[in-house]
Amino acid sequence: MPNEFFPIIRSHLYGPGNNVKILDKIFDTEADAVVLDLEDAVPYDQKKLARTMVSEIIADRSYNSRPYTFVRINHPNLKITEEEINLIVQDGLFGIRIPKVESAEDIRIVEEFLNAQEAKCGMKNGRIKIICNIESSKGILSxxxxxxxxxxxxxxxxxxxxxxxxxxxxxxxxxSFLYPKSHLVLVSSAFAVQPPVDSVFTDLNDEDGLRKSSLFAKNIGFFGRSAIHPKQISIINDVYTPSSEEITKAQSIINALHNAEKQNTGAVNMGGDFVDIAIVKKAEGIINLSKSLGIIK
Known part of the structure; x- marks a missing residue:
């Protein structure tokens, strides 16, 4: 379940930073966040053009407007991080994704440039958030x-x-990914950050596979998924949105324990299921998520 200090983002839609046709429409989807890509989706000889195009798009965005605007920059090893940061850090940028993160040093290099550019733009230090893309064994272990x-x-x-x-x-x-994914879930929980975001699902025609894969990730502690096409967004959003049955059950659990507390009982048998405070906290999380998404008041 997402932490309250961060907006609810179920779907993160990637868009190549050099593709005018895609960029013109990418903010008109149902995605909760858009990730303007300067990395893998952009050939090296077009990266300068992509930086300029993405910078112009961010100039028309606002910080808290949905979908939230992220940029996947290139890895610091490519030595163009400062150029990218100097162009994309504007009022409309919510955060960045750093690809292939394997060490704390990768982060420190990027943060140095972020600190300098935020100060130059008169922004509050730390305003631009970071999501770390973990894509290797070194990244998992670090x-x-x-x-x-x-x-x-x-x-x-x-x-x-x-x-x-x-x-x-x-x-x-x-x-195949159960261990590394579970490791990220545990580390995220231990340090009280957001649950990890799942990887893209590359088969655009396999809707059933997308749903099953997303449910699997959700059930081991992930929240949200990256996408490479708008047609995937509705399924991803649906998986990470509480159903009416889940909401009803959650409210019943909360009510049952409240009634039990009035009788000085710490747990209750609800239709054969044992309900204690841990179960109630999970139910409260579902209710809070539903309220944040505007499903219930």
Whole structure:
């Protein structure tokens, strides 16, 4: 369940920073956040053009408007981080994604440029948030150190394709990534940041596979998913939106324990299910999420 200090983002839609046709429409989808991509989706000889195009788009956005605006920058090793940060840090930018993060040093390099540009723009220090894309075994094993590198970090996003290549997974399925994903969930919880964001699902025609994969990730502690096409957004949003049945059950659980407390009882048997304070906290999380999404008042 997302933490209250950060907006609810179920879907993160990627868009190539050099593709005018896609960028013209990307903010008109049902995605909760848009990730303007300067990295893998943009050939090196077009990165300068993409930086300019993305900068112009951000100039027309506002910080708290939906969908929230993120930019996936290039890894600091490419030595163009300062140029990117200087162009994209504007009022309309909510956060950045740093790809292939493997160490705290990766974060510190980017933060130095963010600090300088925020000061230059008259912004509050730390306003621009960071999501760390974890895409390798080194990134997984360094996750705790990475989170401690900056207060800007709000969470992780998992990169399945690069991770599969890194550890030589031939034909990946959900269980191929169970350990690294679970590790990110545990580290995120321990350091009280947002639950991790799931990787893109590359088969655009397999809607059933997208739903099952998203449910699997949700059930091990992820919240939200990256997408590469608008047609995937409705399924992703649906998976991470409480159903009417879940809301009804959650409210019943809360009411049942409140009634039990009036009778000085710490737990209650509800239709054969044992309900205690831990179950109630989960139910309260569902209700709070539903209120944040405007499903209930």
């Amino acid at each position: 996750a705790a150190n990475i989170l401690q590198a900056s207060d800007r970090i709000v969470g992780f996003a998992f990169g399945a394709a690069d991770f599969a290549e890194d550890i030589n997974i031939w034909k990946p399925d959900n269980f």
